[in-house]
Amino acid sequence: MRAKGLSIACGLGLGLTLGLLWLLAAGSVQPVRADSFTVTTTVDENDGSCSDGDCSLRDAIILANGNGEADTITLESGIYVLSIAGADEDACRTGDLDITGTLTLVGQGPQRTIIDANGIDRVFHLLSGANTVVISGVTIMNGSVGASVSGGGIFNHAADLILINTVVTSNTAGYGGGVFVREGSATLSSGQIVNNTANNSGGGLYVRDGRATLSGGQIVSNTANKGGGVFVAESTAVFTQTGSASIIANNTATTNGGGVFVRSGRATLDGGQIVSNTANYGGGVYIYYSRATLDGGQIVSNTAYDGGGVYVGQGTAVFVQTDAASAISGNTANNDGGGVYVYEGRATLDGGRVVSNTAHRGGGVFVAESTAVLVQTAGAIAGNTASNDGDGGGVYIDHGRATLDGGQIVSNTAKNGGGVFVAESTATFTQKGAASIIANNTATTNGGGVYMWNGRVTLSDGRILGNTAYNYGGGLCVYEGRATLDGGQIVSNTAYDGGGVFIFWDTADFIQTGAASVVAGNTADNDGGGVYIYEGRTTLDGGQILGNTAHKQGGGVFAYHGRVTLNGGRIADNTAVEEGGGVYLAYDSATLSVNSGQIASNTANLNGGGVYVLYGSATMSGGQIISNTAGRCGGGFYATNALTLVNSTLSGNRTDVDSGGGLYAVGGPILITHTTIASNTAASGGGGVHRLGGTVLLQDSIIAHNDPANCGGTITSNGHNLEDADTCNLTASGDITDTDPLLDPLTEDNGTLIHPLRRGSPAIDAGVCIPGIATDQRGVTRPLGKGCDIGAYEYPAEIFLPLVLRE
Structure with a gap:
């Protein structure tokens, strides 16, 4: 010796x-x-x-085990083949090399010093009490244990194992084909765990109730049923990957977790890459009742049926991506969730990127069951693709919940829902936070930014910006369910119909509320620059539909069969290349109800600058049609079907070529009550109202200061109207003609634009009080004097106090 x-x-x-x-x-x-x-x-x-x-290797280890000291064994170049058969003993006499004490084993490099178990057993067995074992500069190969036995290359029980410049290869076990760690720790600071096989779990590395750190090494080309590269099990198990040179690559799992499977433990990727791994579920990482954190590393080019990059599985599974440098990119799922698949657990994207992933549904992220949650607070889901006519390029929400609170969903592509697809009735998507953006996504069919098949979408802040749909809904397409815009913006999107928003089915609702909410600057190649309602309902309780363009009809809103309701807010500055600059009603079941709010400064190159009523019906009570323009007829309204105006103001509208600055009537009936029509302009005919056909009934209304005439065609009076000229054929009881109504300029009063009556106006107390009309346009009670006033404004009652002389 x-x-x-x-x-x-x-x-x-x-x-x-x-x-x-x-x-x-x-x-x-x-x-x-x-x-x-x-x-x-x-x-x-x-x-x-x-x-x-x-001195053989086995002899040296036997002697070192007996010392109880920190020993070093040096191996020269050569192939050290284990040949003494006999497994299941722990004295290092037969089978594997059993280590019971602190030991450093040093070879001449993995290409020069090779320890070959020759299939008789595993290579090394680190028993409890071994303390620290350092293995450097060797290859550990051809270990083999039974299909239910652990650790093909190394079994580490409660020791601290450090592998430096070491290759663990071509080993086979039931669990942990390359290395199995139980209650101890393992650190691979360089070298490789490569081409190992586990019949069950952990082809390269299995960590059970222990700790493992990959710091500069590689775990590559291993195979297992679960966890092709790494399997982390039990609540106290921890796996950490750190350092830019560390790689988990080209591993295969026949079921779950091609690169890493985390079951009830914890995994942190703090650097390096999980790349080109393959599994049925979770090509890169599979998380089951566990927590995994991506904090600076990259999960790249992995492949699975579901969850190409990451699969967040059952129960309390949690995946957190943080740090701007972290990325889930270039992964592929043949079915759902190219980057991330969230089955029941929770995924939080608090930084980093989910980019350039591909799946049939949910190119970036797929959120599956009702208990599944996705929260994005920073970072980007970008450049992902839903392939083979699939939906949800960025995110697909099947039944679960997704919240965008500060991050970006940008430049993704799908058939429907280029950015986000919301599928079932229990699915919800919420966008909030001023920094949150859904932008530059593309749908080859519908919903460039967001497509809602069913469920609920709430946009309480942030922007849906610059998205494109080849067919319907550049920003948002609502098939069924309810979408609410409450402070957010749908801006500069493009589609064939519904540049900003498309509402499809009769059970679909789009509600816009909050002063800050805007549908603006969107473009439709055909109809509905801002909003297109095929069926269903659109309600504007606040905010604006502003500056949109339709190359045909409905610059702001196009209603095919649907219902449009304004309870406030503005439809303004929109343009239709043909007709209906603000609103276009196309078919019999289409309706417009304006209970307050403004349709203002819209333009139609042909007819109906503010509103075009082809079929269907429009009712306005307390609304304002202000400063709209038509190239031909009907600056404010163009009506071929039923229209009712009550307590409303038509002012400052104009036509450039033809008649009907305020209103052009082709059909009807048109009923105008307690309305003020003033200061509208036409190139010819009636500047206020021009009747070509149908019936126009006027009652308790003011029509004045319109140019070139207040009326054109035959108007029917129901009495108590006031005109400053005599062009409207007002001959019924209580009508007043050739009399100045003494109107003030257009003024904002109680949130509405109106022409107030001056003191001494002949309209004061000259109207008749009509049952059901209890207030004026501003909501002020009628009457305030001896009778109701004519027009939209009720003049305040004057109280005269008696003069009292005192001595």
Whole structure:
């Protein structure tokens, strides 16, 4: 045996010294201290002696185990083949190499020093009490244990294992084909765990109730049923990948977790890459009742049926992506969730990117069951694709919940829902936070930004910006369910119909509320620049539909069969290349109800600058049609069907070529009550109202200061109207003609634009109070004097106090 560093006290007597030398030579007493061994033969021997200059690896480990000290074993270049069969013993005499003490094993590099188990057992077994074991510069290969046994290359039970510049390859086990860690720790700081196989879990590495750190090394081309590269199990198990050079790549799981499977433990990717792994579910990472954190690393180019990059599974599974440098990119799911699939757990994207992933549904992220939750507070879901005519390029929400609170969903592509697709009735999507953006996404069919098949969408802040749909709904398409815009913006989107929003089915609702909510600057190549309602309902309780363009009809809103209701807000500055600059009603079941709010400054190159009523019906009570323009007829209204105006103001509207600055009537009936029609302009005919056909009935209304005439065609009076000229054929009881109504300029009063009556106006108390009309346009009670006033404004009652003289 060679024993380096052996010391004998110089002060011993000669007899004692000779006696000790005789005992050592006889081999009956082992050295009391042996810090270092050099292996001199590649032959597998177990005589437990290195004294004859013939020291095998097995002998060196047996001697080191007996020392109880921190020993070092050095191996020269060569292939060390284990040949002494006999598994399931822990004394290192047969089968694997059992280590029970602190040990450093040093080879000459993994290409030069190879330890080959030759299939008789695993290579190394680190038993409880081994403390720290460092293995450096070797290859560990061809270990093999049974299909229900753990650790093909290395089994580490409660020791601290450090692998440096070491290759663990071509080993086979039931669990942990390359390395199995139970209750201990393992650190791979360089080298590889490569081409190992586990019949069950953890092809490269299995961590059970222990800790493993990949810091610069590689776990590549391993295979297992679950966790092709790494399997992390039990609540105290922790796996950490750190360092830019660390890689988990090209591993395969026949079921779940091609790269990493985390079950009830924790995994942190703090650097490096999980790349090009394959599984049925979770090509890169599969999380089951566990927590995984991506904090600076990358999950890249992995493949699965569901969850190409990450699969967040059952129960309390949590996935958190943070740090701007982290990325889930270039992954592929043949079915759902190219980047991330959230089945029941929770995924939080608090930084980093989910980019350039591909799946049939949910190119970036797929949110599956009702208990599944996706929260994005920062970072970007960008450049993802739903392939093969699939839906949800960025995010697909099947039954669960998704919240965008500060991040970006940009430049994704799908058939429907380029940015986001909301599928079932229990699915919800919420966008909030001023920094949240859904932008530049593309749908080859419907819903460039967001497509809502069913469920509920709430846009309480942020922007849906610059998205494109080849057919319907550039920003948002609502098939069924309810979408609410409450403070958010749908801006600069493009589609064939419904540049901003498209409402499809009769059970679909779009509600716009909140002063800050805007549908603006959108473009339709055909109809409905801002909003298109095929069926269903659109309600504007606040905010604006502003500055949109339709290359045909309905610059602001186009209603085919649907219902449009304004309870406030504005439809303004929209343009129709043909007709209906603000609103266009197309068919019999289409309705417009304006209970307050404004339709203002819209333009139609042909007819109906403010509103065009082709079929259907329009009712306005308390609304304002202000400063709209038509190239031909009907600056404010163009009506071929039923129209009712009560307590409303038509002012400042105009036509450039033809008649009907305020209103152009082709059909009807048209009923105008307690309305003020003033200061409208036409190129010819009636500047206020022009009747070509149908019936126009006027009652308790003011028509004045219109140019070139207040009326054109025959108007029917129901009495108590006031005109400043005599062009409207007002001959019924209570009508007043050729009399100035004494109107003030258009003024904002109680949130509405109106022409107030001046003191002494002949309209004061000159009307008749009509049952059901209890207030004026502003909501002020009628009457305030002896009778109701004519027009939209009720003049305040004057109270005259008696003059009292005192001595």
